[in-house]
Amino acid sequence: MTSQKIRQQFLDFFKNKQHKIVASAPLVLKNDPTLMFNNAGMVQFKEYFLGQKAIKDKRIADTQKCLRVSGKHNDLEEVGIDTYHHTLFEMLGNWSFGDYFKEEAIAWAWELLTEVYKIDKNNLYVTVFEGDKEDNLDFDQEAYDFWKKHISEDRIINGNKKDNFWEMGAQGPCGPCSEIHVDLRSEEEKIKIPGKDLINKDHPQVVEIWNLVFMQYNRKANGSLEDLSAKHIDTGMGFERLCMALQGVTSNYDTDVFTPLIREVETITxxxxxxxxxxxxxxxxxVDHVRAVAFSIADGQLPSNTGAGYVIRRILRRAIRYGFTFLNQKEAFIYKLTKTLVKQMGDVFPELKNQETLVETVIKEEENSFLRTLDQGLLLLDIIIENAENKHISGSKAFELYDTYGFPFDLTQLIAKEKGYTVNEQGFTDEMKKQKDRSKAASAVETSDWTILIEDDEEEFIGYDTLSANVKLTRYRKVTTKKDGEMYQLVFNMTPFYPEGGGQVGDKGHIEMSNGDIIYILDTKKENNLIVHYTKNLPKNTSEVLNVVVNEEQRKLSASNHTATHLLHQALRKVLGDHVEQKGSLVKPKSLRFDFSHFSKVEPEQLQEIEDFVNARIRENLPLIEKRNIPIQEALNEGAMALFGEKYGDSVRAIRFGKSIELCGGTHVSHTGEIWHFKIISESASAAGIRRIEAITNTAVGYYFENIDKDYQAIKQTLKNSKNPVKAIEQLQQENNNLKKQIEQLLKDKASNLKNELKHKVEEINGINFISAEINLDANSIKDLAFQLGGEIDNLFFIAGSNNGGKAILTIYISKNITNDKLHAGTIVRELGKLIQGGGGGQPFFATAGGKNPNGIKEALTKAKEFIV
Incomplete structure (x- = not known):
């Protein structure tokens, strides 16, 4: 049975059980501060479990792409070592929101596994929650009794809290669960050790394939449990493990989920x-990591140095490092797997097919970048090894190599071992812990439980139509961070405040109370389905009607910039081509930033054309045509653009300005003329295959031109009020070029004279022609001089020192025919560089060092002789 058929049979089974089949949510999460990535099938339904969104469909099923590499679920270091852990995996799941519960979930799971998939009942075991005294929870007798109807009691195993009580996090919905395990061992092995003795013992052929979670409690901030108002079902079945069980193999990597990728790696390497x-x-x-990286890029998360982007970069670099070390791959090759992956999974996950070129380009660029880092790291490791005492490398040095240059610790260990050196692993671990503790302390957040004042399923956003409103506070909580200190998060029954999203920053404003007091709203964000307002204070009377007011000027400027991004997107596609897609944006009151897919620098004349196009639309004063809560298919049929990495509901909001139509929840001007003017400030590379434009509109453009005029007047004054400043500057540039040429000629003459002087200072030592001198020339002139001397004098060892603006420079040239392990310019200059309080390196025949102590030059020149006597 192919993996495609296995997946489809799951979805068809639950469709026949009246479940709505929904698409996978993106891997990259938005509006959820507790998670970087979608790490479980239930994540896109958190609002239902938390009671923050009205339930439309009580039964749902899907296959959800998940990523587990950080936090509680961290499998990264195990991936590849065993045969069943993964970073990216598919989670097949079915959900009930206040509808069916334990009996149906258990019966249907058994029916699917044994009657549809035909798994031998004698190979299955199940677990039930044994209870927990600390939480005052009893044995899950209910689940046990339902299981007895399907499986013999000797195959029902008690499980502890760690394995059989599922929690979303430190707080939130939770409940007991039942795991289903399959024993894939041979009959001979089963006779030796019963399968029930290997449950949850990390045996590679006795594995959990399905977890049925019975969501019935809520974990409060103080650790106590309370009953949920409605009971839910949340199940998750590992697709890759299920394929292993059904395809008669004993490793996930032997299934057709991975074998096409493995064959391709074998061919390439x-x-x-x-x-x-x-x-x-x-x-x-x-093959595991390329899936994780490709899906993340396709969903909009590019590799970077921070946050989720750093996690993706780390995954890819781990794959590159394994290829580099164990498959002898010194050039980029992982990107070549993209086509195979798209062929395998592009139909099920069309975003992968749509973003194929971007995925391939980004991976290739990241590979090339890290391979350069590895080359640099190898050079630095050589220096560390040379200076190591007693053939031992300290943990701090290994950590510096890892933290500063991204050089993997295990690679440091491997190379050190090959050279007969040891590395202080505990020291490295201690340094890593210190860094994590610093990071954890900086980002630590203490959060109290929500204080619920009014039960309200879904907060209404009214900010498209008004900037103020009389509202009631429905819930609040206190949060404390190291950065912001103590703050309050407030939720109202309705709000005109736009929450951060779609690239647009959250609104700011204030709350007016009946006694005349004012509380400032410092930011607005969305958390799951709640619009959360951040303040430093809590209203004294939490039950009174409050008047909330959005900062009108900042909203107006943000709206100008947001509308400008739509017009910019349209302009880019017209000028550069239809391949352009938005890949990210930042909309603030003062400026906008727009990232888009394009594989070369945008030329100045193209930028001007883009800018002119947007300003033409502004002058047309196009009206906003807005359609709210329309079916998504209707919007797409009208030509609306859906943005990558976004999860849209059944109903959407479409924004039209002329021929620009996009699905968007942001705020906009009523007519494009309100933008006033659009000005591009910069165009640059954001990542491989991604360009970035930064621009301004409205009052920011006025300030921009005012500052330009001030600079222009200052230039005219500097040029003594020249009537033609451009011509005057061109004349100055010409004069400067002429003077540079004269200086270059003088330096050449000086170097030529100096060369003749130095040739008379040759000192023969052990058959080597030695020259040392302190020279008053720049670094490039000294290099030219060294190579000229090398071309005229055989067996030359030349060292020069110079004081260049208070900085010391050492230059060494050694004739190639006499270089060896001892006479190595790079090694010698590193040693002598210590005398000028600096360092350097280079090739065996030419190397330089720089330092901050020119007084050490004379000693360095004298000590150089010791290397040839």
């Missing part, structure tokens, strides 16, 4: 899977 453990681990790491 000229390696063989299944013959050598190190090679096998490397190939498993690569």
């Amino acid at each position: 000229n390696s063989s899977y299944g013959k050598n453990n190190e090679t096998d681990v490397a190939i498993r790491v690569i």
